Amino acid sequence: MTVAPSALVPVPPLAARARSVGGSPVRDILAVTARPEVINFAGGLPAPELFDAEGIAEAFRAVLAETPARALQYATTEGEPALRAALAERTTARGLPTDADDILVTTGSQQALSLLATALLEPGDTVLVESPCYLAALQAFALAGARIVAVPGDADGVDPAALEELVVRERPKLLYTVPTFQNPTGRTMSAGRRAAVAAVAGRCGLWIVEDDPYGELRFEGERVPWIASYEEARDRTVLLGSFSKVMAPGLRLGWLRAPARLRRACAVAKQAADLHTPTVNQLAAARYLADRDLDAHVARVAGAYRERRDAMLTGLADALPAGSVWERPEGGMFLWARLPEPYDTTALLAEVVRHDVAYVPGAPFYAAEPDRSTMRLCFVTQTPEEIGEGLRRLGVGLGAPGPVSPTRSARPVG
Structure with a gap:
């Protein structure tokens, strides 16, 4: 006996945890910014050209x-x-x-x-x-x-x-x-x-x-x-x-x-x-x-990443609005920055992406009340030259003023 579709009983619902936990905003951003012309500081991906x-x-x-x-x-x-x-x-x-x-x-x-x-x-x-x-x-x-x-x-x-x-x-x-x-x-x-x-x-x-x-x-x-x-x-x-x-x-x-x-x-x-x-x-x-010598390979990768971190640190002062602060990491892949109030990096992301550059807003990384002025920048997947161009685009997207100010220096973010 065939049952008409309108008479079918709905299947049981998904588990509550599946309904309540969302996907990764980082993955969502990567999908939106997959265009090759985008200089993407959003990913947490290692540099593929450095794989052995x-x-x-x-x-x-x-x-x-x-x-x-x-x-x-x-x-x-x-x-x-x-x-x-x-x-x-x-x-x-x-x-x-x-x-x-x-x-x-x-x-x-x-x-x-x-x-x-x-x-x-x-x-x-x-x-x-x-x-x-x-x-x-x-x-x-x-x-x-x-x-x-x-x-x-x-x-x-x-x-x-x-x-x-x-x-x-x-x-x-x-x-x-x-x-x-x-x-x-x-x-x-x-x-x-x-x-x-x-x-x-x-x-x-x-x-x-x-x-x-x-x-x-x-x-x-x-x-x-x-x-x-x-x-x-x-x-x-x-x-x-x-x-x-x-x-x-x-x-x-x-x-x-x-x-x-x-x-x-x-x-x-x-x-x-x-x-x-x-x-x-x-x-x-x-x-x-x-x-193979994995330690020697890691040392080569770290050397390249250091150059890329330094390129990002060099260009941040011109890219971010006056009053921004950021951290100087001693290693790894990420740099964290805080813009002055009332900047909201989530609200600004769509405008920034229109300039073919991307970052991850800081808000999703907080378990409690987020600091919406923060952003994560990954510095390892672009060359120093690409980082410089990406920061130029970021500055345009954020509407940051041009010349570097002596007050816009790298300081720890508390």
Whole structure:
């Protein structure tokens, strides 16, 4: 018997979390600005011309030629032993003693965030984040039904006193932080702040999720120890890493280092999500690490990125309105700027895009009341010359006055 379309009963609705959590404004902006003539400071993409494409291709060729059956087969959920061992060795060399069994390989570090949300969070649990915060982390925690609370901070990172007050009052499950070359601000949390955050976690009972996708992209200054390396936080810190910014994002290779109980829970969640990260990609990455000098490659990439950062810093004073302030990142991919009131970077974006240049408004990166005068600028995907032209267009789009003023200098944004 055929039922008339008008008599069909509607299907059940989507889950509440799917209805309440929106998409990524950054992805939406990238779709709008995909025209080749647009100089795009909006993306968080590494520079493709700097990928070691031949080295990666050779690693894949070697793996497929020598161990094709293994490379194309299912693998263990925890990850390929050779890759886990190599990651443990690199982590240990950077000051955090790590065994291969401490590592779970994930399909990009974004999956690690989703696994942690599944393993740690019940609907209604509180999560503490930086202000502003990495946008996709806000999405992951919101999809888990978490209540997200921003911790006040400044150019040195989250305020430890404010953090402790919030932990005591809100009883959160975790603090999420990108302490080195943060997305979106480019800030680096000082060693003193890291020690204080670790102490708060130890005193008050708190998981710390320490996300470090950009830490190897340092241009200047001294490396700061991971929060996970401080004694008070060792048994309660999850360290996330990724090859996306130092090798290639298309490999979709990330990892988490976590205490055994939490790591096992994440492995169970991963089994339900995708069984395991693609075997051939893992083996190719392990082969690349064995045959090539990744550190030398990263140094070359960081050198190019430093030139591009410097080009952006040089041109900002003429591009932004008088009274604007911005941060000078010591590495990473992003620069954060604040325009004077009453500028609203969300409202201005459409006009700016008409001049074939784009940025990301700062508002979506806030868990609480946003600062609508802020913007994120990615400086790594254009040459210094293109950055100069893009900043010229940005200045026209914003209506910034022409000559540089001595008062428009780079200052930390609090």
